[in-house]
Amino acid sequence: MVEDTDDAATLRTEAPGAPVAGAHAAGQVPPAQLAQEAVELVRRWLAESARSGQDAPRDPAAERLAGVLRDPHGLDFAVGFVDGVARPQDLFVAGYNLQRVAKKIPAFLPWYMRAAIWLGGVFGPVIPWVVIPIARRVLRGMVGHLVVDATPEKLGPAIAHLRSPNDPEGHGARLNLNLLGEAVLGEEEAARRLEGTRALLARDDVDYVSIKVSSIASQLSMWSFDETVDRVVERLTPLYELAAASPSPKFINLDMEEYRDLDLTIAVFERILSRPDLIGLEAGIVLQAYLPDALDALQGLTEWAAQRRAQGGAPIKVRVVKGANLAMERVDAAIHGWPLATYGSKQATDTNYKRVLDWALTPEHTDAVKIGVAGHNLFDVAYAWLLASYRGVTGRIDFEMLLGMATEQAEAVKRTVGQLLLYTPVVDPAEFDVAISYLIRRLEENASPENFMSAVFELGSDRGLFDRERDRFLASVAELTADAAPRGAAPVPSRQQDRSREWEQETAESFTRPPAVDAEAPLSGATGAGGPAEQGLTSVVLGLTRGPAASRWSRRRHRLPSRAPPRPDSRILDSRTLRTPTRRSRRTARGGGASWPARPRATWARRPSRPRRSWTPVTSTGS
Incomplete structure (x- = not known):
């Protein structure tokens, strides 16, 4: 077992997980001190889990x-x-x-x-x-502690068993049920998946479900972004209406997997919760910290949520994960010849995870956006808990872990933070194949030396593994501390191409901060004048629109040159008129025109580099 230090013994004399006496003013504790306190808290958790593991029955x-x-x-x-x-x-x-x-x-x-x-x-x-x-x-017997049988006659007893305080796997925790399944290929499968989630949410013993956009709508096209948003919103809205109409609180978490779904998921989430009949519903969305875009996305969501709160709406929740689809993102980047959308190293991901938490866990931000810290890395969990404690926002943070993984450690964490949310995958045995991708991710996490889960079973008994994970944690904190950018500056996305600006020079201004929240303004996700029904990402990409929708969907605001009005003779009236410009275009493509070929090749698809985003705090008057 990893030995406790004198500091750890001192910490145990305080309230469970509380910052040590004599600490700095709330929120002003140096990162190095916070990191060391987190390490000692992890030592305590491991000691507690080792003692409980000796008495608990083994699975x-x-x-x-x-x-x-x-x-x-x-x-x-x-x-x-x-x-x-x-x-x-x-x-x-x-x-x-x-x-x-x-x-x-x-x-x-x-x-x-x-x-x-x-x-x-x-x-x-x-x-x-x-x-x-x-x-x-x-096989089902070997992975039965990771996945729950979704058949009605077995799901009820399983939920009751996991919620029992005496259950070693459920810890009496609240359950986040996720009907397993990857991206669907056909509408019949999509409809069946959506109906399965609706049936789960309609149960009296279910109050929390997760669902992905890609699992309830097939053939999603980013080229038809606005129409895709409309289609997904139409599918999902009845599910949110069911949650809003329930006599007991029910929560829907909008999950995501691929980078390509990031903007789509955010657009759908904001559009649904901007409806007047759903403005009082609290719901959640997931952000993946292995994407450099995560902090920028969180800041955009916080702006929107603060505006929603100012108009009397409910807060939202953002579940922060590190991301579990790195292999798929690498394949996607290699096939298309694109830059990798995620960070290239585990340490960079760990650093960004803490960057997101550091910005999010403040009283002014958590009023509108509650934070869910998801993961089994005890060092990150301890860091988030201590950070929230120093800043006085422990009531606005949740901790979520996986069903059946490191149960003794999860119980030790629960005793400190007060409550756990247990991510609980469910699947019908007749469709067990849809759980394969989930199980493979869990297997790879438990075997990859880069992943904390590879050490989770021996972390308390193997000093070498403990030192390895501690050093990785401290290195990520040191990297965040050494970042010269101001706090709240969002990293630049890995993919920066912007087809609406390809004709502009590299020195052109690329970003200006949107104005502060106007409580009287309509929510940006709502339909209506200037809303997504009229303007959206599709129009912006094709250079057809210059309006507020461009800022909302892409989370960037550009200053673009105005276009001249169309020529009177530009209308296509018959086939002869159509053939004339077509022949002219072919001659230009063969070299007859000098405008485009004469431009330097380096400027054809160049997007000017965007400076890091600076955050302007906004406050909410909502209760």
Whole structure:
């Protein structure tokens, strides 16, 4: 076990998790001191979890899965089994895949399981209709502590069990239910996924659900941004109306995965909650800290939420995560030849996570935007809790962890922060394949040395792992402290191309800060004059509109040259008129025109670099 220091013993004499006596004025504690206090709080949590772990009954499935992932070949075996045996619809394909993964059986498994897998590899290609169903049942048993059965007859007892204070996995926590599923390909599947979430929310024992835009609408097109927003808003609005009409509070969290969905998700979220009949509904959205855009997006949401509060509306919640789709973002960038949308290193992501929390956790910002700190990194959880304590906003922060992961540590954290929100994936056994991507992410997190979860099971007993994670945490705090930019300056996005400005010179001004909140102005997400029904990102990208919608959807405001009015003879009246400009365009493309080809090639697709965004605080008069 990692030994406690004298400082840790002193800290334990104070109130649980409280800042030590003699600290600086609220919110003015030096980052280095805050970081050291966070390290000592983590030591205390680990000591508590070790003591509780000695008395609590062990989950054999969780221990077996952790042991498999500690094996050098464990990740290859686990991913191969989950993806190759559980996913295919063709049983013969699954049988041949079982034969391949049977050659990489982890030594940690007991002999009878190794023998069963070996026999499955032998007979899987021959009688897959017998072998594969058995193998899949074994897999569901191994990951049963990570995913909940969504069938009505089993979901109710599972929810009651997890909410019980004596349950070692649920800790008596509030549950955030997420009906698992990735981006849908067809409208039938999208409708079924939406109906499944609606059925969950309609249950009396469910008060919190998460849903993604990409899981309830197929074929999302960013080229038709405004129409896509309209379509998604139409789909999701009844779900929010159900939450608003419920006699007991119900919460909807709008999740996201891909970078391409960032602006779309924000636009949908603001549009729905700007409706007069939903202005009193509290709801949430997720931001991913591995995107440099995260702080800029949070500042835009805070502006909008403060305006909503000033008009008597409810606050919103922003759940801050680090992001779990890095592999997909790398593939997307490589296929298209684009810059990677995320940060290139784990430390940069950790630093940005703390940058977002540092800006968000202030009384003036949390009045309109409650913050959810999601993750199992104990150092980051301790940092966020102490920061909120110093600034007096502990009532405006939630902590969220995953079902079935490091349960003793989660219980220790709960005793300090008071309450946990437990992210609870649910899936119907008949559609277990939709849980595969989620399970693979969890497996990779538990096996990747770069990820905190790879050390979570031995953090309290292995001094080397503790020192590794502590040093990573301190390095990210030091990097944030060394940042010369003023507090609240948002990092520049990795992808900076802006087709509405490609004709301008590099020295052109690229950004001006929007004005402060006007309580009398209509919410930017509302429809009407200047609203998204008339102007939006599609028009801005194509250079057709210069209005407030450009600032709302892209979160940037440009000063663009005015366009001359159209020529009277520019209308296309018949096919002969249409052919004339077409022939002229072809001649220009072959070199007959000098305007475009004569320009330096370097200016064809250049977007001027945007300075870091400076924040102008806004205050709300809402209660």
